[in-house]
Amino acid sequence: MSAKIKIITGNDLRTGDVIWWTGEGWSRHVDNAVAVDHDADAIIARENARQVVTDTHVIDAFAADGTVRPAHIKDRIRALGPTVRLDLSLKPADPQAGNWVI
Amino acid sequence: MYQYDQHDQAMVDARVAEFRGQVARRLSGELTEDQFKPLRLKNGLYLQLHAYMLRVAVPYGTLNSAQMRVLGDIADKYDRGYGHFTTRQNIQYNWIKLADAPDILADLAKVQLHAIQTSGNCIRNTTADHFAGAAADEVADPRPYAELLRQWSTFHPEFDYLPRKFKVAIIASETDRAAMRLHDIGIQIVKNEAGEIGCKFFAGGGMGRTPMIAPCIAEFVPALQMISFLEAALRVYNRHGRRDNKYKARIKILVHEIGVAEYSRQVQEEFAHILTLGLEPPPAELDRIKAMFADPGLETGLSDDLDRSDPDFALWVDQNVHAHKQPGYAIVTISLKPTGGIPGDATADQIRLMADLARDHSLDELRVSHAQNIVLPHVKKADLYRVWQALDAAGLATPNLDLITDIIACPGLDYCALANARSIPLAQKITERFADVGRQRELGELKLKISGCINACGHHHAGHIGILGVDRKGVENYQLLLGGAESADTSLGTITGPGFSEDGVVDAIEKVTDVYLARREGAERFLDTYRRIGMVPFKEAIYG
């Protein structure tokens, strides 16, 4: 069973990397994202003020068995990398990684 | 080619310093993202799907070999070893770090390049015919006028916060190779009956969600009043263009809503006023610029002979080489559309190789075409075979110019934050389905263009076959359009009907080409047959 959750994403202000809120900090791996609730706005305001992250926003996702799958294809591609350059994605060794976004 | 003097150099250097300060203020928190965003956009720096993306201007699509080499070096030094040539004759890097951006601009400035006004609601980089200065059919080289326009539009104080972005294209022949009438302002350099050079102005063209073909707003404006006329045209737009809805903010909506006659009247009224101010650069300035474009160093008396004994070479010559105005020379187009490849992408090594070939065999010049290919404009016919061999060894000799696999595609949802669907995987599948060169040549000229969203960066409205990616309940879906064109006979494509899956649209394209092959008469191109027989037979084949 997967649970519908809300997670926070943004981009690293300096590197531009896609990052996800882990409850303690930021990770490049979506599976490290944690569910947020009414605390989301406060987290975003606090993190924006630290000047480490930009374009911070909340998205829908599904959590199951320790994995997190964003609800929208755009966020799944953000989480993986370009499907036409898997060598530059977060799963360069998996030739089938692109199927995960569909 | 144009060479900066100390004044031009001072301007780009000042921009680098300004942006370095702005980035520092952003990183320190002095500027919020909302305040910084318009500033970074005016330097071509976007926040895209995966990272910052930097768009570098290639003014009117012209580069020398030193500039091209630096474009390759930047890909290695600051990015991930490749760049993407765009439909606006620019190059984009997909993996830029914010703190590096000022250094990249500094590297660019050393070879007279910049990223000024490659985004934002300002006058964007002017595009031009990519065969300018080499084409046999031009009345003049349009690039001196484009350079005059570049200088005028650079940091123009009045037009930095227009209702929306503003794109100008300039050509100088009846054959439109720059999709001129699909721009906010299109300029055609013409000669009047007295033999004087002037500008025919078009306004209010564009693609996006409301595609429109620009109507003519002035038949002949003397070339030495071009800047004054532009001031007038932009000022009327800046005053009256809609600002209540970003989707209705382009000049095409203004021209459409008030009518071309009223828009023209207002421009003429303002033009008459501006002519009294004396703000047009003097004839000597145009002459100074023209002198730098006049002679790239073409030799005379060269032979037109060509050894076509290598069949692969002969095929490439037939498809990718055009006639040059000077005997003994040819215009070479390097296809960035290999089978299964990413349209417009080139590796750092490929970029540097093209730079070397330009230095050694094209009088140091290259062009970027709006079809996302690279042009070597001045190649001696005697050098063609050597050039072809070097390109072939680097995977750059695909003989498919203007054929069905010479696809224009935007970056789509693989890279772009605005996209609704991916464009590149579809382009890859189509090139694989039609990989057979003999089959492509049998189909003849067939311009296929793919956009991953309604913004139409992939020019789908203007494709003989166009594809628009949409989001249908979270799933990528593709609409098919037929009958668009962007040459002298510009037209907008018509949607065939319900959309398709990725594989479904490839099948549909194959059915469309089957109808064409069955129904064409004589030497008709696909577009000609479509225009003669209409949509119905194609629709029946696709959906029947």
Place this chain on the structure above:
Amino acid sequence: MVETVLRYRTDEPVADPAVTVDAFAAQGNATAVRIEPGDDALALLPYLDRLALIEVNFPSFADGRGYSAARSLRERGYTGELRAVGDVLLDQLSHMRRCGFDSFAPDKPISAEAAEAAFATWPEVYQQTVDGRRPIWAARHGTKDA
């Protein structure tokens, strides 16, 4: 908080409050007016001789109509104070000055030092506008100052 006005004129500031275009037209003796982005600046032309202050409001920094309004007024002979008010940002001051503004009342105060640095952003300019700066083409060809 005291309103901070950056002013680059030597004459005495106008004491009158700036009124709307409609109110201005109705009052025979007003000397200061405030125009909004949608107002037609050229409607003020008949009153140029009694106008001493025109405020051009920028409700949003991204609405650039005020640049054209300012330059149009200067081109047609207005010599009084031209003040940019509202969402006026540091990085916009240089262009505004080039369009004829000679005073600024930004919502978020800007220091005089920062403003001076902003005006010095461009060592040279490509266009001839209304600020008297000599464009690059004039420097190249020895055309006399505008």
